[in-house]
Amino acid sequence: MTPKDFIPIQEPKMISSGKVTWQSPSNIALVKYWGKKENQIPANPSISFTLNHCKSTTTLKFKKRKKTDDFAFNFFFEGKEKEDFKPKIEKFFERIESYCPYLKEYEFEIYSENSFPHSSGIASSASGMSAIALCLMSLEKELFPEIEEEYFNKKASFLARLGSGSASRSIAGGLVVWGTHENIEGSSDLFGEQFPYKVNKIFKNYQDTILLVDKGEKQVSSTVGHDLMHGHPFAAQRFQQAHDNLSKLVNVLESGDTSEFIKIVESEALSLHAMMMSSQPYFILMKPNTLEIINKIWVFRKETGIPVCFTLDAGANVHVLYPEDQKDNVLEFIKNELVVYCQNGQYICDQVGSGAKIL
CATH class of the missing domain: 3.30.70.890 (GHMP kinase, C-terminal domain)
Incomplete structure (x- = not known):
């Protein structure tokens, strides 16, 4: 797949408002990604365990509005408005706008909370950005109902990567590979993919x-x-x-x-x-x-x-x-x-x- 595959070409349905909640986990890399090229492309492939308890729960409320030149959103973390996190989301929206051209046609309220202590040194960007990406994909699924599950998950990972590289590995469970590797079929720099080969039972509940x-x-x-x-x-x-x-x-x-x-x-x-x-x-x-x-x-x-x-x-x-x-x-x-x-x-x-x- 190429980035162009993630640009909608159908005519969207009319969706005036709605709400969706996703829970997305953090992950821990076994082979580390360190160093990246333009557009959040990894300099080397990585593989991670998706975690179970360390996760972000994110609710996205959306309401149709007249399209303007600006993004309209508010962000709340654990019940309180967080202005200092807004620039990161603004940058994320800028990066994904060409793949989500409907962003400026809605105003959003984003409510997020983590199951682990804030600033505990656990990768909250992975769980947080992947949860927002999944919420946006749920809106996209309403706009374009013909979207299939495989495409939904690939694009969610693709979008999450543009917010935080490691977030691309937080969509699927178990072992997830991100980055092209010659010995791993289906591996891609654009999104994370579940490890496609046999895994011994000892590693399935590590x-x-x-x-x-x-x-x-x-x-x-x-x-x-x-x-x-x-x-x-x-x-x-x-x-x-x-x-x-x-x-x-x-x-x-x-x-x-x-x-x-x-x-x-x-x-x-x-x-x-x-x-x-x-x-x-x-x-x-x-x-x-x-x-x-x-x-x-x-x-x-x-x-x-x-x-x-x-x-x-x-x-x-x-x-x-x-x-x-x-x-x-x-x-x-x-x-x-x-x-x-x-x-x-x-x-x-x-x-x-x-x-x-x-x-």
């Missing part, structure tokens, strides 16, 4: 306990971090590493080889942060407690043989990944040895989920 090491705002945003990959001395090698690791994961996900899974996932997390530490300007998003947790996980894994590992997003918090049948053992370990490194002792228990749903 657990993710998120340790909230630092809930403060990052000193460097992900957008700035991505831009620093332009001219980065190790960019080409990093992009190739991501391709190679995704190739390896195809076999690992089918076989259920947790040992190889751990090597790839932890290497990816550390490579992501190595890129930050070697960019110009350089920066460090890990905190001392991040490193303490990583070392504790390594010792615990060596002493017990339990296949628990970590991954990191672009921040200080640690995602602890492990099979469901080790849940009791790992949660005991977290309570006894890792909670002390969490801000206010906070952590969130999550697991692989089934994707976004309409309410």
Whole structure:
């Protein structure tokens, strides 16, 4: 598919007003995307677990109006109007207007809330922007009733990507690939696709306990971090590493080889942060407690043989990944040895989920 495929060519129905609510999850990348080209195209492919409990619930109210040159919308977060988030939505609307030409014919009220603490370092842009994209697609489905489910989901992911790259991976459930990869059929830079090959049952309900090491705002945003990959001395090698690791994961996900899974996932997390530490300007998003947790996980894994590992997003918090049948053992370990490194002792228990749903 090409971007042109997402431009409506039919005559829309007349829809005067309405309301729709979508719930969309966050996700955690196993192979990381870091660095992007124009129009939110990833510099390398990535794959993520869609989460289950960490999600945004978004309601879109829309009312027909006379078309003007401006977008008309208000945004409310957890019941309060949030002016500081409006520029991000404005930019999102500008990026998607050619694919959603009806945007300026409606005034919108957007109400959003998260199931996880605000500024907890969980990717709220992924869940939030994908939820808005899905709400807009529900309006589009009313305008163009002949839209089929496959097209609906692809375009929702396509639009979400233009709001936040990782949001493209929050539509489908389970394992989602975003970015063209020669060994993964159907993979695309334009939208996320559910991983198309066999997945061992051990990875279908994998657990993710998120340790909230630092809930403060990052000193460097992900957008700035991505831009620093332009001219980065190790960019080409990093992009190739991501391709190679995704190739390896195809076999690992089918076989259920947790040992190889751990090597790839932890290497990816550390490579992501190595890129930050070697960019110009350089920066460090890990905190001392991040490193303490990583070392504790390594010792615990060596002493017990339990296949628990970590991954990191672009921040200080640690995602602890492990099979469901080790849940009791790992949660005991977290309570006894890792909670002390969490801000206010906070952590969130999550697991692989089934994707976004309409309410």
